Amino acid sequence: MEVSFSKEIESLRLGAGQAFHGEGILAITKALLQSGVAYVGGYQGAPVSHLLDVMVQARPYLDELGVHVEACANEASAAAMLGASIHYPLRGAVTWKSIVGTNVASDALSNLSSPGVKGGALIVVGEDYGEGASVIQERTHAFALKSGMCLLDPRPHLPTMVRMVEEGFRLSECSNMPAILELRIRACHVRGSFVAGDNLARPVSTRALMAEPAGFDYMRLAHPPVTFRQEKLKGEERIPAARRYIAEHGLNELMPGRREDLGIIVQGGLHNALIRALQQLGLADAFGESEIPLLVLNVTYPLVPEQVAQFCVGKRAVLVVEEGQPEYIEQEIATQLRRRDIQTRLHGKDLLPSGGEYTVEVLAQGLLAFLPPPPGEGGGGGASASAAPLTPTLSPEGRGSEWLAALKERRAAVAAQLSKPLPARPPGFCIGCPERPVFSALKLAQQEMGPVHIAADIGCHAFGTFEPFSMGHSILGYGMSLASRAGVSPMMQRRTLAIMGDGGFWHNGLLTGVQSALFNGDDAVLLIFKNGYSSATGTQELISTPAEPARHAAPDKGASLVHTNQTIETTLRGLGVKWLRTVHSYDVARMRATLKDAFTSDFDGLKVIVAEGECQLERQRRIKPWIAGLLKKGERVVRVKYGVDEDVCTGDHACIRLSGCPTLTLKDNPDPLKVDPVATVIDGCVGCGLCGENAHAATLCPSFYRAEVVQNPRWHERLLASVRGAVVRLLQPA
Amino acid sequence: MTAQAPISLLVCALGGEGGGVLSEWLMDVARAAGYAAQSTSIPGVAQRTGATTYYIEVFPVPLAQLGSRWPVFSLSPVPGALDALVSSELLETVRQVGNGMSSPERTLVISSSSRALTTQERMQMADGRLDSAELLRIVQGFSREHHVYDMAALAKEAGTVVSAVMLGAIAGSSLFPFRREDYEKVVGAGDGAGALASLRGFAAAYERVHAPRQWLRDAGLEATAAPGAQEATDWPAPVRQLATLGVQRMLEYQGPEYAALYTARLRSVLAAERQADPAGRHDFAITREMARWLALWMAFDDIVRVAWLKGRAARWQRVRREVKAGEGDLLRVWDHFKPGVPEFAALLPAALARRLTAWDRARVARGAAPWALPLKVGTHSVFGMLSLRFLAGLKWLRPRGSRYALEQALIERWLGGVLAAAQRDWRLGHEIAQCGRLIKGYGATNERGKDNLLHVLEHLAPRGEPAEAAAAVRAAREAALADDAGKALDAALQQHGAPPRPVKAVPVRWVRRPRGLPAAKES
Numbered sequence A: 001m002e003v004s005f006s007k008e009i010e011s012l013r014l015g016a017g018q019a020f021h022g023e024g025i026l027a028i029t030k031a032l033l034q035s036g037v038a039y040v041g042g043y044q045g046a047p048v049s050h051l052l053d054v055m056v057q058a059r060p061y062l063d064e065l066g067v068h069v070e071a072c073a074n075e076a077s078a079a080a081m082l083g084a085s086i087h088y089p090l091r092g093a094v095t096w097k098s099i100v101g102t103n104v105a106s107d108a109l110s111n112l113s114s115p116g117v118k119g120g121a122l123i124v125v126g127e128d129y130g131e132g133a134s135v136i137q138e139r140t141h142a143f144a145l146k147s148g149m150c151l152l153d154p155r156p157h158l159p160t161m162v163r164m165v166e167e168g169f170r171l172s173e174c175s176n177m178p179a180i181l182e183l184r185i186r187a188c189h190v191r192g193s194f195v196a197g198d199n200l201a202r203p204v205s206t207r208a209l210m211a212e213p214a215g216f217d218y219m220r221l222a223h224p225p226v227t228f229r230q231e232k233l234k235g236e237e238r239i240p241a242a243r244r245y246i247a248e249h250g251l252n253e254l255m256p257g258r259r260e261d262l263g264i265i266v267q268g269g270l271h272n273a274l275i276r277a278l279q280q281l282g283l284a285d286a287f288g289e290s291e292i293p294l295l296v297l298n299v300t301y302p303l304v305p306e307q308v309a310q311f312c313v314g315k316r317a318v319l320v321v322e323e324g325q326p327e328y329i330e331q332e333i334a335t336q337l338r339r340r341d342i343q344t345r346l347h348g349k350d351l352l353p354s355g356g357e358y359t360v361e362v363l364a365q366g367l368l369a370f371l372p373p374p375p376g377e378g379g380g381g382g383a384s385a386s387a388a389p390l391t392p393t394l395s396p397e398g399r400g401s402e403w404l405a406a407l408k409e410r411r412a413a414v415a416a417q418l419s420k421p422l423p424a425r426p427p428g429f430c431i432g433c434p435e436r437p438v439f440s441a442l443k444l445a446q447q448e449m450g451p452v453h454i455a456a457d458i459g460c461h462a463f464g465t466f467e468p469f470s471m472g473h474s475i476l477g478y479g480m481s482l483a484s485r486a487g488v489s490p491m492m493q494r495r496t497l498a499i500m501g502d503g504g505f506w507h508n509g510l511l512t513g514v515q516s517a518l519f520n521g522d523d524a525v526l527l528i529f530k531n532g533y534s535s536a537t538g539t540q541e542l543i544s545t546p547a548e549p550a551r552h553a554a555p556d557k558g559a560s561l562v563h564t565n566q567t568i569e570t571t572l573r574g575l576g577v578k579w580l581r582t583v584h585s586y587d588v589a590r591m592r593a594t595l596k597d598a599f600t601s602d603f604d605g606l607k608v609i610v611a612e613g614e615c616q617l618e619r620q621r622r623i624k625p626w627i628a629g630l631l632k633k634g635e636r637v638v639r640v641k642y643g644v645d646e647d648v649c650t651g652d653h654a655c656i657r658l659s660g661c662p663t664l665t666l667k668d669n670p671d672p673l674k675v676d677p678v679a680t681v682i683d684g685c686v687g688c689g690l691c692g693e694n695a696h697a698a699t700l701c702p703s704f705y706r707a708e709v710v711q712n713p714r715w716h717e718r719l720l721a722s723v724r725g726a727v728v729r730l731l732q733p734a
Numbered sequence B: 001m002t003a004q005a006p007i008s009l010l011v012c013a014l015g016g017e018g019g020g021v022l023s024e025w026l027m028d029v030a031r032a033a034g035y036a037a038q039s040t041s042i043p044g045v046a047q048r049t050g051a052t053t054y055y056i057e058v059f060p061v062p063l064a065q066l067g068s069r070w071p072v073f074s075l076s077p078v079p080g081a082l083d084a085l086v087s088s089e090l091l092e093t094v095r096q097v098g099n100g101m102s103s104p105e106r107t108l109v110i111s112s113s114s115r116a117l118t119t120q121e122r123m124q125m126a127d128g129r130l131d132s133a134e135l136l137r138i139v140q141g142f143s144r145e146h147h148v149y150d151m152a153a154l155a156k157e158a159g160t161v162v163s164a165v166m167l168g169a170i171a172g173s174s175l176f177p178f179r180r181e182d183y184e185k186v187v188g189a190g191d192g193a194g195a196l197a198s199l200r201g202f203a204a205a206y207e208r209v210h211a212p213r214q215w216l217r218d219a220g221l222e223a224t225a226a227p228g229a230q231e232a233t234d235w236p237a238p239v240r241q242l243a244t245l246g247v248q249r250m251l252e253y254q255g256p257e258y259a260a261l262y263t264a265r266l267r268s269v270l271a272a273e274r275q276a277d278p279a280g281r282h283d284f285a286i287t288r289e290m291a292r293w294l295a296l297w298m299a300f301d302d303i304v305r306v307a308w309l310k311g312r313a314a315r316w317q318r319v320r321r322e323v324k325a326g327e328g329d330l331l332r333v334w335d336h337f338k339p340g341v342p343e344f345a346a347l348l349p350a351a352l353a354r355r356l357t358a359w360d361r362a363r364v365a366r367g368a369a370p371w372a373l374p375l376k377v378g379t380h381s382v383f384g385m386l387s388l389r390f391l392a393g394l395k396w397l398r399p400r401g402s403r404y405a406l407e408q409a410l411i412e413r414w415l416g417g418v419l420a421a422a423q424r425d426w427r428l429g430h431e432i433a434q435c436g437r438l439i440k441g442y443g444a445t446n447e448r449g450k451d452n453l454l455h456v457l458e459h460l461a462p463r464g465e466p467a468e469a470a471a472a473v474r475a476a477r478e479a480a481l482a483d484d485a486g487k488a489l490d491a492a493l494q495q496h497g498a499p500p501r502p503v504k505a506v507p508v509r510w511v512r513r514p515r516g517l518p519a520a521k522e523s
Helices: A006-012 A024-034 A049-057 A059-065 A075-081 A100-113 A139-146 A157-176 A226-248 A270-278 A303-314 A328-339 A360-370 A399-417 A437-450 A458-463 A504-518 A546-553 A567-577 A589-598 A615-631 A690-697 A715-731 B021-035 B090-098 B132-141 B150-157 B164-170 B179-186 B190-209 B237-253 B257-277 B285-298 B303-311 B313-322 B341-347 B351-365 B382-400 B402-424 B426-438 B443-459 B466-480 B485-495
Strands: A019-023 A039-042 A068-071 A092-100 A122-125 A151-154 A179-184 A191-195 A253-255 A262-267 A296-299 A299-301 A317-323 A344-348 A455-458 A497-501 A525-532 A581-583 A606-612 A635-644 A663-667 A679-682 A704-711 B007-014 B035-041 B049-063 B084-087 B110-114 B145-149 B330-336 B375-378
Touching: A006 A019, A006 A024, A006 A049, A019 A024, A024 A122, A024 A157, A024 A179, A024 A191, A039 A075, A039 A226, A039 B466, A049 A059, A049 A068, A049 B466, A059 A068, A059 B466, A068 B110, A075 A092, A075 A100, A092 A100, A100 A139, A139 A151, A139 A299, A139 A328, A151 A157, A157 A179, A157 A191, A157 A226, A226 A303, A226 A458, A226 A504, A262 A270, A262 A303, A262 A328, A270 A296, A270 A360, A270 A589, A296 A303, A303 A328, A303 B330, A303 B466, A317 A328, A317 A360, A317 A615, A317 B049, A328 A344, A328 A455, A344 B402, A360 A399, A399 B090, A399 B132, A437 A458, A437 A589, A437 A690, A455 A458, A504 A525, A504 A567, A504 B466, A525 A589, A567 A606, A581 A589, A589 A606, A589 A690, A606 A635, A615 A635, A615 B132, A635 B313, A690 A704, A690 B330, A704 B313, A715 B382, B007 B021, B007 B090, B021 B035, B021 B049, B021 B164, B021 B179, B049 B090, B084 B090, B084 B164, B090 B132, B110 B164, B145 B190, B150 B164, B150 B190, B164 B179, B164 B190, B164 B257, B179 B190, B237 B257, B237 B285, B257 B285, B257 B402, B257 B426, B285 B402, B285 B426, B303 B313, B303 B330, B303 B382, B313 B330, B341 B351, B341 B402, B351 B402, B382 B402, B402 B426, B402 B443, B402 B466, B426 B443, B426 B466, B443 B466, B443 B485
Parallel strands: A039 A068, A039 A092, A092 A122, A122 A179, A151 A179, A262 A296, A262 A317, A317 A344, A455 A497, A497 A525, A525 A606, A581 A606, B007 B084, B084 B110, B110 B145
Antiparallel strands: A019 A191, A151 A299, A253 A296, A635 A679, A635 A704, A663 A679, A704 B330, B007 B049, B035 B049, B330 B375
16 A cells, blocks of 8 residues: 555554544544553544554554554454454454454354453444445444444544443453444544544563463363353343443433423444434534434443433333444343333434434434424324423424424425436446456457356445446455355356455455366356456555565556566465466457357366456555656657547447546537537546557547657657658648 | 534545545644544555545644634544535545435535546447536536536646545645645645645646636536538538538548548438438438448448558647657557458458458367457558558458458448338437448457347338337337347347347367266357
């Protein structure tokens, strides 16, 4: 990764009393150091990638502190790393994207939770839920419940987030439970400030090593028969200890309000949205003071039954604001109220939607249903009918319902004014991405061979499922493509194709896919995108990333360097792959021929095609300073750009349907006889060459040209060009 | 309860436009000016050219006056409760307006008029672009106040990225209680040239929004100016311009005789239309359409024409401009050609062409790819230019070639179809004339278009009621442009009772492989 986090690393060094300014996820990173964390691990993924990226780049500073950082191979290896805290008084933190990462990690998490931890273990998960999410909409909460881990969901307010990290370690230690701290997408990227503390010294660290291993203790193995005892410990000791800590240290916040007959219990992460919804209804002020009392759960598991009961007792009705399904918190509260025979009416998912993000608008609708109707209206879905209105603004004519009605009206009005729905703008391949040409080749190959079943995967190449390619039948998980076609290919006349990135290959595709296909003697085609990085998550480095010396030695910094690292190929050969082809991903014609070869070959084992082309993002990060340096020194630089001859272009846009590059777009036809817009290459083209390759491979129209602009040419070039130019000009018609 | 509420701003941008830097700048400005603020975003995978948003709230009372209290800010924008919406792309502006974000009572909308076309708009076979005027009307109709101007152009002029321009617009609108100097101090804090360019972009946008409303005239959405064509006196006025362009195109393409053929064909259309619509109620729309499509079809693209277009001096100058080659820079241009057997056969007499084509077909039947010659011709080189000139010089061969004969025959069929239809019903004639739009491109694209047109002529044009036939032709034409696999066209054909197009034989070779089963024979 060539992105620099030097500014962020500086803020990790802040000491007590200094002000920290920055994003939520960086605040959490700083909080880990303030908590005296001894080891950090994780696997990249939005929205928590930064935590690990910054830690990896901050290695020299962390070395000073004696903190070990590990970029793990996947979430399972990160979770297993927490095993260090089982025996030793070491605080450890790992991070990943949830829900997918938690799924991958769950085996280790079960085996960690059962013996329990001695040193605090904190898992920072990016709850990738709601707008902007890129994974399945499920709750991490289920894992906390089933394995017996504490779950923190801090209010998105930097000082609270930082405090909850510190409390999370203490909570973990006093209860022996590992703790999860979940952060929603916007909370990770929220910018704010807090007053920093000193980074805590560690009793044991890479600079203060332990002399002896712990003694043998069967109780610390997740292995029968002690697992039976461990299960009892969870209910009898650990959860009660956690509850005591939560209550005694005020981790959950009670916010009083004038209307004591009502109450709202809210997940910490939703606090700000709830306050804004209350503000919209005139029930809270700018500083979050609410008319209705709130119980803000910064710890959503375990709940403290006494705290909940105390909050509910004497109230007519309580609303539980809990995002996602099923409504675990509401169900538990219902049980507790029932057991204690507390007659407060309980609302939650009956008034709020079961799925989807709880935006301010959604919450306001739920609140309107919860609040007592104005006098004379009676009934109502919410708190008991006999009560007086809370405020005059809450009548049906009041500002809350007026605002919501206006929204509905306005959306309908805009839709009516549009002659067609607005096209979506999903993310896509970068300009010059080496994966785009492979999908062009695959599209062309299928035009000749007929369609094939394509098992898609997670990674940048999943953008191939969007227009103009629209390819891929299933996505079962990261690195799972080859495994996910194991039931399809025996049932189908044509061979199937599995697509995998190098990130997915190392994450688990090598084992679940390649090893399994080889062992079972499967006939399948696997296409590996070898771009050198885990690109979709921010170009983290892999074991197959071009090494630093190769980058240094390359005379042309713009050239792809992934061929310098052959770890994938040697691994495949070592495993026993017999049919292996490497194709430069920009060579569309050869890629098409190789695909056809793989699909028609007499070889009936696993056929692997490695599409080699380095991530363009990384290459551009290398090229830009290099070119700038050369130009500054007055040295020769060749810049490549592609273009379209507007009078030759047919206006059919077949080139765009084969490419989709953002810089290959449309402009009005300059020919007054023609009506359809022509293709054009706009600024930003990095001269990857795909346009020309496609023009040849697909026999498109002859309108594409490749232009090379030579800056600071040498004297003999200049001379040749002037002679040649003179002759050419003589030949040119006007 | 205090009536003060945070000032809210939603920023819409595309991945890679520097929206993250913009929100960081705003946070820094707020802090320097002494105000409480918060920003959030959902970058995720949207970093790769997808649409993304940033949300910023600033509390309008200086921190110093708040004591120790800190406002609670929202992490997501509240529809209808926005004070401002700033966007670098017109469609994204309208997307957020459509989400209900902008309120006509409250929201100031500052949007770029520039478009970054979505893939869906770009990939259509005809013109799939949304109408910017329609988008602009929505911005105007659903905002308290709006400023629309070309931010991309402004950024380009200043040599900076659009985030600096957006910040200038925000500052210029006086949305937040910060002074211009507060902003400039933060933007100028970066290093050297980049910071200066950012300041230029900032200032340009600031002036634009802050200055009086003279620029409020709708940003230049009208493009293509009419070309200065010479007058041809004897055509009806609505036809004149296109007919003149057509004649010019024929002269340039082949010569005076060919131009005369064009004129004669167009005159037959004019005569037929005069019969169908003696009062001229339709402003000679059939003839006008035919003037356009006939000229384009008659000047069908072949290697001779492409070589001529690519060899011109004017083209060299245009490429120099497009790739922004500097004064002392050398330019080398390679043109991508891949002529195949059809391109060469086109210039040969029919008998020879048949033999060449038969040879190629035999190759394909044997499993080889069709023969083609991928070329990268260096137009900057003497050899390259000589090659282009040689090919362009084959113009004399064109009328003797097989392609010419084929195209003329098809043109006559279409023309005949238009004339016959116009006699039955003006509308039907008009619809068939517009089917000329189906003919474009080279190679397979061109053949597909011709097949589609012939199919429509044969099966839809002669059907029952003229009005019905006109509707069917129109539906089929629109469907033919919807997807290149022809799925929509086949559906439309069937819906109007016509047979689907015949399936073309495509050689498919498969290896049937599950072990223990005999190899399946597919072809």
